[in-house]
Amino acid sequence: IAGITQAPTSQILAAGRRMTLRCTQDMRHNAMYWYRQDLGLGLRLIHYSNTAGTTGKGEVPDGYSVSRANTDDFPLTLASAVPSQTSVYFCASSNSMADTQYFGPGTRLTVL
Amino acid sequence: AQSVSQHNHHVILSEAASLELGCNYSYGGTVNLFWYVQYPGQHLQLLLKYFSGDPLVKGIKGFEAEFIKSKFSFNLRKPSVQWSDTAEYFCAVNPIHGAGKSTFGDGTTLTVKP
Numbered sequence: 001i002a003g004i005t006q007a008p009t010s011q012i013l014a015a016g017r018r019m020t021l022r023c024t025q026d027m028r029h030n031a032m033y034w035y036r037q038d039l040g041l042g043l044r045l046i047h048y049s050n051t052a053g054t055t056g057k058g059e060v061p062d063g064y065s066v067s068r069a070n071t072d073d074f075p076l077t078l079a080s081a082v083p084s085q086t087s088v089y090f091c092a093s094s095n096s097m098a099d100t101q102y103f104g105p106g107t108r109l110t111v112l
Numbered sequence: 113a114q115s116v117s118q119h120n121h122h123v124i125l126s127e128a129a130s131l132e133l134g135c136n137y138s139y140g141g142t143v144n145l146f147w148y149v150q151y152p153g154q155h156l157q158l159l160l161k162y163f164s165g166d167p168l169v170k171g172i173k174g175f176e177a178e179f180i181k182s183k184f185s186f187n188l189r190k191p192s193v194q195w196s197d198t199a200e201y202f203c204a205v206n207p208i209h210g211a212g213k214s215t216f217g218d219g220t221t222l223t224v225k226p
Contacts, residue, residue: 040218041218042217043219048213097213098144101146103156106155
């Protein structure tokens with residue numbers, strides 16, 4: 001069982017470019033999440049999805065969008081990347097919103 | 113909205129020393145409580161959790177945490193740390209009801225000197 005996979009592992013991106021970070025889980029979890037991790041700021045929730053077909057905004061949603069067309073996939077899109085979006089991005093999933101979250105390996109994104 | 117406060121940003125200990133990391137939360141309803149650990153270069157993984165029942169919960173690698181409802185606290189403890197415990201530790205709170213989302217503390221970096 002792979003758990004959660006994320007792609008790419010790392011990416012350097014020019015400002016203004018569009019970028020989609022991919023996340024796939026094979027645990028049939030209902031809920032999925034995107035976090036960014038920045039030094040000294042811990043984990044901040046970007047967007048989440050309670051179940052396939054629904055999404056919601058987290059603490060820092062501006063500049064990001066998500067979709068949840070099916071149970072397994074939860075891509076995160078940066079429509080026009082800015083340097084402040086340089087971060088490590090973690091995808092996670094859980095059986096329910098109140099339950100233990102399982103994290104992917106992360107994507108290190110650098111926006112120049 | 114809930115919030116989570118971790119009191120120590122960086123803790124440095126020698127091997128065999130005892131560890132206690134503080135975590136306090138604010139939320140008006142019932143919550144599930146978690147400690148996650150992130151070893152260097154790795155993703156977060158569950159250390160232990162409290163949902164209900166005995167407020168003293170035990171996790172992996174000898175860690176334990178105590179939920180004190182009256183203090184809104186969920187402190188993490190280990191009687192004797194090892195060099196391999198060097199990691200970042202995150203406390204997290206998940207509301208049980210409503211549309212509440214999980215909230216993580218800012219994390220505590222633990223460095224254990226051999």
